[in-house]
Amino acid sequence: MRITNAYCIVTSPGRNFVTLKIVTDEGVYGIGDATLNGRELAVESYLTDHVIPCLIGRDPHQIEDIWQYLYKGAYWRRGPVTMSAIAAVDTALWDIKAKAANMPLYQLLGGKSRDGVMVYSHANGRDIEEAMDRVAQYQEKGFKAIRVQAGVPGLDKVYGVPKGGSYEPAIRATTPDESLWATEPYLDFAPKLFEAARDRFGWDLHLLHDVHHRLTPIEAARLGKALEPYRLFWMEDPTPAENQEAFKLIRQHTVTPVATGEVFNSIHDCRELIQNQLIDYIRATIVHAGGITHLRRIAALAELYQVRTGFHGATDLSPVCMGAALHFDSWVPNFGIQEYMIHAPETDAVFPHAYSFKDGYMHPGEAPGHGVDIDEELAKKYPYTQAYLPVARLRDGSMWDW
Ligand SMILES: O=C(O)C(=O)C[C@H](O)[C@H](O)CO
Ligand SMILES: [Mg+2]
The missing domain is CATH 3.20.20.120 (Enolase-like C-terminal domain)
Known part of the structure; x- marks a missing residue:
């Protein structure tokens, strides 16, 4: 099995979500959540511009190797943007593996x-x-x-x-x-x-x-x-x-x-x-x-x-x-x-x-896989809208943890 295509779907049905879809040559696909509240487009760009090009042609069953490749291959370790992007790939690959095995993921x-x-x-x-x-x-x-x-x-x-x-x-x-x-x-x-x-x-x-x-x-x-x-x-x-x-x-x-x-x-x-x-x-x-x-x-x-x-x-x-x-x-x-x-x-x-x-x-x-899908046509009806988490200040105006 080979990865033939992968892309992000950004949609806002009530609030913003970023979803990664990975498609294989056998028609099986998997999806992963890549949403980082208030910084959504950073993860979307990280995936689209830097990760997806490295996925095409790989065997989706090699989940561990792909994880190490993306983690070690970035050189820059950890951080919410990198780790959410890797998480989206990883979740989509587990979804594919479980669907290919015709088993719910927990199995x-x-x-x-x-x-x-x-x-x-x-x-x-x-x-x-x-x-x-x-x-x-x-x-x-x-x-x-x-x-x-x-x-x-x-x-x-x-x-x-x-x-x-x-x-x-x-x-x-x-x-x-x-x-x-x-x-x-x-x-x-x-x-x-x-x-x-x-x-x-x-x-x-x-x-x-x-x-x-x-x-x-x-x-x-x-x-x-x-x-x-x-x-x-x-x-x-x-x-x-x-x-x-x-x-x-x-x-x-x-x-x-x-x-x-x-x-x-x-x-x-x-x-x-x-x-x-x-x-x-x-x-x-x-x-x-x-x-x-x-x-x-x-x-x-x-x-x-x-x-x-x-x-x-x-x-x-x-x-x-x-x-x-x-x-x-x-x-x-x-x-x-x-x-x-x-x-x-x-x-x-x-x-x-x-x-x-x-x-x-x-x-x-x-259901085989993680059991969650995305309706891409419906998703298009809810375009991304910029949104932020609030910040908090003390009475004297000093910044505090929200
Ligand atoms: O659900 C919780 O425990 C939270 O603290 C929610 C967070 O404020 C929220 O997920 C931030 O994006
Ligand atoms: Mg909390």
Whole structure:
């Protein structure tokens, strides 16, 4: 089998997505997600201008060799653009291999390790009451695990909180939106949010919370301690993780479980965190961390240290990434949980898929490959529109982590 053609499809059904399609001489094709929220066209150019020309004529079954060729061959190591581009190729090649074998992808990875993939979704509210009503709605839909975020009194916009009905942080504009951040009101408020959640919903529900890189290590330690009575499933991204040592301080002060890694793109970003048992869940996922081939190495390292997976699954990761992740989750021995932020109906229509949700669990489906396709004609109806993630500033105007 040989690769005869490959191209990117950029479409915006509700939000921007970049998809790589690889076609072979035997008519089998595979697709991979290449979306990097707010920097989409950089990956599209990296693939179109620099990677695709090197793929034509290669044997798509040589996934490992092609991965090494693209990684080592770039000379410039790692980084979100490179690793998302490699991830897209890798996912498309696994899709081709599984389709050629006429098997769902999870079978090639080693077969199923569980009956279903436990997922969590997002309950967001402008205040505690609205957030609690959203939790109730997700519980009614069957979710066993729910991430809870609410507006902080005194702050006009906060990460995770919708302005209108639904929450989409990437705003269509020519420059990023600006929001205000202040740590003290947030630290006072967050325990009240989870106290209200336990009062109303009891203990038979997993509660999660995303700090979104906003705190210093000692502030994160204080928050983890303050949240201990409400027994969270995890506290996510408590502090920016470039400094892996910083997590030691958090660990010394709290037993609230810690998850991090949605912005990581290689095993080197999390090696110390895992080997020193400074985190409980690793959030790196297929599209941003070099595809199935590289994520498998991260998961294997994590398994040695009882760190479990909790892959990123926000709506800026396309259904292609979600489908592939669900196959991975079905197999990986040290699975923890999977994020599932439900896509807009237009997105689902452009990406027909075999995966499904039932009673809090997801199932990858039995279609050969990863089970997700793209309707290229429909995709053309949604042209790319520039969009940016917001930035955050403190009250005095200093830049902060969004
Ligand atoms: O889903 C999460 O946990 C996020 O933090 C979502 C991110 O803000 C989003 O994916 C950025 O593109
Ligand atoms: Mg997050």
